[in-house]
Amino acid sequence: MKIGLFGYGKMGKMIAGMAEERGHTIATKVDLDTVEIDYASFDVAIDFSTPEAAFENITNCFKNNVPVISGTTGWLDRYQEAVELCQQNDSAFIYASNFSLGVNIFFELNRQLAKMMSQLNEYTVSMEEIHHTQKLDAPSGTAITLAEGIMENSSYMDWQLNGTGENSIPIHSIREGAVPGTHTIAYDSEVDGIEIKHTAHNRKGFALGAILAAEWILGKKGIFGMRDVLNFT
Ligand SMILES: NC(=O)C1=CN([C@@H]2O[C@H](COP(=O)(O)OP(=O)(O)OC[C@H]3O[C@@H](n4cnc5c(N)ncnc54)[C@H](OP(=O)(O)O)[C@@H]3O)[C@@H](O)[C@H]2O)C=CC1
Numbered sequence: 296m297k298i299g300l301f302g303y304g305k306m307g308k309m310i311a312g313m314a315e316e317r318g319h320t321i322a323t324k325v326d327l328d329t330v331e332i333d334y335a336s337f338d339v340a341i342d343f344s345t346p347e348a349a350f351e352n353i354t355n356c357f358k359n360n361v362p363v364i365s366g367t368t369g370w371l372d373r374y375q376e377a378v379e380l381c382q383q384n385d386s387a388f389i390y391a392s393n394f395s396l397g398v399n400i401f402f403e404l405n406r407q408l409a410k411m412m413s414q415l416n417e418y419t420v421s422m423e424e425i426h427h428t429q430k431l432d433a434p435s436g437t438a439i440t441l442a443e444g445i446m447e448n449s450s451y452m453d454w455q456l457n458g459t460g461e462n463s464i465p466i467h468s469i470r471e472g473a474v475p476g477t478h479t480i481a482y483d484s485e486v487d488g489i490e491i492k493h494t495a496h497n498r499k500g501f502a503l504g505a506i507l508a509a510e511w512i513l514g515k516k517g518i519f520g521m522r523d524v525l526n527f528t
């Protein structure tokens with residue numbers, strides 16, 4: 296498989312190394328300074344760029360008939376627009392706030408737990424996410440997906456960054472050191488507490504998941520998610 300890499304930072308570099316180990320070729324690396332892109336030179340685009348760049352990167356690929364895997368967070372206010380452009384161009388797209396297998400299992404666990412806890416009025420939920428100090432967005436994309444999973448399975452209506460409100464899930468974002476990504480969901484009552492936590496030890500899980508998604512999407516048309524790639528029912 297020939298890959299067009301959009302963003303050659305921490306994730307782009309890790310994906311390049313791992314993809315080559317799996318026998319794939321990095322046909323092009325697109326960064327902030329790239330002037331011209333030969334879209335015919337790659338089978339699939341993998342975008343781990345910046346919140347500002349992602350939408351243009353992704354939709355230019357659709358216009359050039361290239362399927363896209365995107366893990367960039369912080370641009371989701373334009374997700375629906377990207378989906379429409381994908382459909383208009385009969386292309387294929389997977390966005391995931393987190394490509395790691397562990398987090399995708401954690402997403403499922405979070406939904407199940409939210410459903411059970413929604414029966415119990417004495418517990419309130421809160422979330423904490425910890426990332427490295429270079430991270431541009433807060434809360435993390437993963438925290439937003441977790442909050443959406445709770446909202447779909449409870450009476451919580453929205454989430455709030457570093458604040459509280461009625462029917463709102465408080466998300467506390469911490470930026471420290473080189474932390475790859477830690478997410479904790481806590482339910483607390485007067486008598487006890489329940490916590491579930493995912494800790495990324497490094498970025499390998501994110502990179503492998505994105506490559507698996509790229510391998511999976513070849514030859515397909517439409518909008519998919521990691522649930523499709525991992526065959527979660
Ligand atoms: N979904 C997932 O599983 C994961 C998602 N992420 C997300 O992926 C994104 C990238 O993360 P990470 O690699 O750590 O960040 P980095 O800052 O290390 O890398 C981003 C790269 O994108 C480059 N860039 C800037 N503008 C453009 C452009 N127009 N086109 C292409 N590339 C551009 C930057 O270049 P320059 O430095 O010159 O500006 C930089 O090299 C973030 O949004 C992060 O949240 C991260 C890990 C996992």
Ligand SMILES: O=C(O)C1=N[C@H](C(=O)O)C[C@H](O)C1
Nearest residue numbers: 368392393430435436437476
């Ligand atoms: O910026 C990061 O590093 C990460 N970003 C993603 C997010 O915003 O959830 C995924 C992972 O947590 C690492």
